[in-house]
Amino acid sequence: MTVLAPPRLQAPPVTRPSRRHRGGWVPYAFVAPAMVVLVAFAVLPILVAGVVSTTDMDISGLADPSSVSFVGLENYRRLVADPQFWNALRTTGAFTVVGVPVIVVASLAVALLLHRSGGRLASTLRAFYFLPAITAIVAVALVWGYLYNSQFGLLNYLLSLVGLGPVPWLSDPTWARFSVGLVAVWRATGLNIIIFLAALQGIPHEYDEAAQLDGATELQRTRRITVPLLRFAIFFVTVTTVISWLQFFDEPYVLTQGGPNDATTSISLYIYEQGFRYNQFGFASAGSLVLFVIIAVVTVVQLRLRGSDDH
């Protein structure tokens, strides 16, 4: 008994660490390429932006680095004092608050309907809904610009046919926000519908059939079985949609250039203009860092909420 005990106690400690040790570097080797790319193209630029944001870097600073000087938090002070920055923040916030529920609900609804119907029509429609997601934004903007145009636009022409007056789609600040947001929703739903459809196909039929046998109605089955089982997909779509609204850029950039009167200037567009139009790289870096922090905080909060939801 006492003779046998030591090897039994000793054996596991000998083999286990060695196996763990031998396999130790393998996962890192697999992760390394992704990590290198992440560090080179995400972490490093953020650090560089952090450094640049404390300087007065502009175009002459690019040509002659010795002319760049450290200005501390001056760029952040200017940012906070700039009413246009706050305007851009408010605009982005408004787009996010309205846009996220619209995109999530719209793509979920379309996905549920497509999943339910099936058949050739459904697959044609699926391609139709996905089309905006794969169309080049410049082409999209050009066509929507023509549709919206106040002089010769199709939309106002159609309105005039039913006796309605012209709508200033892109000229009025409120309408412009709506028009630009509509294009963004139209573009974003395509991919999200596909994500929801994939998730829907992953739900076993048995649940639905069982509920059907129990006499649950269509609405009850959707609400009590399908949607709860889609929880992870909904969470994923929500997080990515929130981030994409916070980085809202393409649509206002090509449709309105942020106008009229900065009504559609999102925070990304504001940073872009300051950086690449007016060459104030230090100032723009400060703005982009603020945006980065906002996105990080919002995403962490969402992850936390999701975590508590699971328990």
Next chain:
Amino acid sequence: MRRLLGTTTAALSSAALVLTMAACTGGDTAEAVEDGGSATLKVWVMGDAGPAFTDLTAAFTEDTGIKLQVDAIPWENVNDKLTTAVASGDGPDVVQIGLSLLPTFADAGVLADLTDVLAEHPALAPSNFPDAVAPENLSTDGVALSVPWVSDTRVLFYRSDILAEAGHDAAPTTWDDMRSVAKELAQRGEGQFGYYIPLWDNTLPVQYTWQAGGDVVDADGAVDFRSPEFAAAADHWLGFFEDGSAPTATDWDQTQGFVSGATPMVVSGPYLAKAIRDAAPELDGSWSVTTLPADQTGTSLFAGSNLGIWKTSKHPDEAAQLLDFLAQPDNQIAWYDAVGELPTSSAALTELAGRGDEQLSVYVDQLDDARTVPMVPGWDLVANEMASALTAIATTGADKQSTLDAFYAKADEIQSNY
């Protein structure tokens, strides 16, 4: 043994590499010394004029043996391209610079000082060009960093048929005329206006300030909008919106509005003439151009492009030869015939004015009374703030005085940041 072999191979291959590199450099130097004329100049031109530019300079290459590698850069990418070139230090030899971008280029310190070049090449002497683009008017210190190339100006486009219908045989010539005619034409009915003011145009209010006898830059070269002349310009500009003479739609199409007659008057450049001819050849004869309606003066905008030599160019002498070639009146006229961009050489302008083309004469006349935008760093940002402030007052009913005061403060702040 194996390790030894590896080391030897490595040593040999690096030696070979070094030798090859040495051979390459050696070859280059020898070549350059042998015939300096065979240099290849890298030239950046803006817009889509690349092929035409290659055609124009074929004679230059033939005469001098200097080859050109022409890159056409779309206008909207100019700033990106410039920033990249500055950051990487890898620029062209000769670069076309839009006048509004000149302060940015100068600020970046990428342009070579051309004082000596101007002295060596009589064709490039400032006296051959309009005063508006003389070196002392293009920079605060008067150092020549570029030479004039093509010009562009703003004139009044008007639909003579629509004006005649309303009983006006001639286009308005004064500010007051302009206001009353525009107002009258706007009363033709729903959706009809008298005059189109592009809300994005950040130069028109500046031209109005000049016309009122003022300037937007003070004696020290600092931007200054707190003048009675700018106030008068703003009032004139806003007046067209107050009485409904001008459309407030930000997406108004200038060409379409002119062709349909909804906005029968507009201040624009020669490019609009081309757009109208392309869009509505049948309108030929029912529209015309004239010099700007005047207040104290009828001063217009002198736009266009200059040419500069990149500071780090390895072939500054050859580049100067190219500038000389392009400054020749004959070549500038050939360029006008090829792409329709007006020359800057005074001799070329005079010759074009004598061709009997009425519109062309108007442009040349107007260029005589035209100025460039202020050559101060950050001007673009200030000018856009100005356009935004005026647009806000005109289209959203923002309070005039408080909006303008906010703009003045903003302009001061921008100045202090540059």
